[in-house]
Amino acid sequence: MDVKTVCLGMLSDGPATGYDLKKQFESSFAHFFAAGFGSIYPALSSLAEQELVDCERVPQDGKPDRKVYEITKAGREFLGRALENSSPAHKVRSEFLATVCFSHLMSREQCDSIVDHRLQDLEQILNTLRQAESNCLDDMQPGMRFVVGVGRAVSEAMMKYVEENRHLLVTESK
Amino acid sequence: MDVKTVCLGMLSDGPATGYDLKKQFESSFAHFFAAGFGSIYPALSSLAEQELVDCERVPQDGKPDRKVYEITKAGREFLGRALENSSPAHKVRSEFLATVCFSHLMSREQCDSIVDHRLQDLEQILNTLRQAESNCLDDMQPGMRFVVGVGRAVSEAMMKYVEENRHLLVTESK
């Protein structure tokens, strides 16, 4: 499942612009599926070309036209098939953990710094998720609610473990 | 931090072949940093070219020569600098969660199937981590022990949440 399919999925919930989708990626999707404009805009163009979405241009003054995308019937069918064939991969790529593996080659300051950083990032993710829960729990689909819950559970677990065990990290004796 | 740097880090613990490193990637690194032969072998060649590692060819009968790589002094220095400059990113890319977001567009069977799949994968990761803990806790660096612990904590949390909340996933009424 690539950015394109996720965009199509988001559009199945109602029309939106690329800019809108970006915000959705940044809020409830941030903890498990990142996407920048450089992925989103080409994805939407490609979707439109395949007629899986319609695009309505809304002129504005001083800004580029808003391009409001809406899923088509063909789009819904395509999405259905994509969901059927989706392989449920879940990949983590953690430079944080990769670095910590070699904490015995680092200075205490360096090690503390990256652990603190990670803790801050986790705090931020949790804030974002809590915000999403309090702002729009009602207009979230059950799947989305579940996904936000997973994010909370996993982030809290990581935070707790890191806080309780960081003292075990031995650093270079120099 | 890329595959190349992680390979160098692994070699800081002692000489090894590409094949050996692959096994390490599959055991204790599997849950947060995947790498295939297609990444590892070119990484080692490049490392050797930069003289960050030495390569000793050990002829064998019937098999290609073993190429045993050993980190050099320059390699250790390079690694030290790489660890200093490492940005502690932690990225997740989950097609599983992306799919589950749209559970309301899937059939009950499909949804159950991917959730079960995920649970099996988690079980396997946990087994691998437990094995690593019981086999070689003693020759693991403290950083590595910490990382394995994070893997356990996070995987167990995800498993628990998924098992306890999967019933909330509503599926298509067709």
Added chain:
DNA sequence: CGCAACATGTAAGCGGTTACATGATTAC
């Protein structure tokens, strides 16, 4: 006055995945 939000896009580049290529040995 400067920054954030609004709004869309292109293009180069990079890094990793996947598929291909080869082949002996050992265990079930």
Added chain:
DNA sequence: GTAATCATGTAACCGCTTACATGTTGCG
């Protein structure tokens, strides 16, 4: 006999990241 393990590599491809390009409105 057939699958897994040992053992190394190449090359095409694909998708995402990053940097660049442009410009207004409104808030503090």
